Amino acid sequence: MREISSDITFEVSADQVASVRVARSTRLTVHCGAVWVTRSDDVADYWLEPGHTLRLRRGERLWIGAEQGRAAWVAFATPARVSERVADWATRLAARWGIHARDGWRTV
Template sequence: MREISSSITFEIVAGETVPMKVTRSTRLAVSGGAVWVTRSDDVEDYWLEPGKTLRLRRGERLWLSVERGTQARVAFLVPTRPQQKALNWFARVGERLAAWLRSGWRTV
């Protein structure tokens, strides 16, 4: 497995089985080729085509592989936490209130 960037995106090549442990609830997104996903505590296996996603549970284990002669990229997308969304909203409201109090003047 070759890491693509400093984010959580990886390239999987044919003949490789990649074991993973999910530490936070995330979403697995696939691009470039189809990925075979086996999950712990699940009797089903998943065949994800490019563009498809799969929601992952914290603490589960995964085994990822691709078809012979192909490769694929997988990305683990971490959703924004509700607390972070609330903080962002309060920050935007605070900026608008400050701009209104300054009557449009910017401080330098």
């Protein structure tokens, strides 16, 4: 199992399942290939395609596998500055009110 505490990009092989633990709140982005993600303390599974993102909570564990028999590339990005965290919070708050910034992120 890998622990994610900083920005990292890695390949998920077609025949393996990657297990990771999130040390800091972060965002997973799929760069190439389709993946499925199972999260600890969540009853839903997530199927993500290139360009899709998933916000992750500190302390959760993930299992990630590639779909369609091909390898996939995923990236984890941690918030770098307080201003980014404030902007993410404001975006989530705006989305609750039905206002979308159209910033290019698709959050699942």
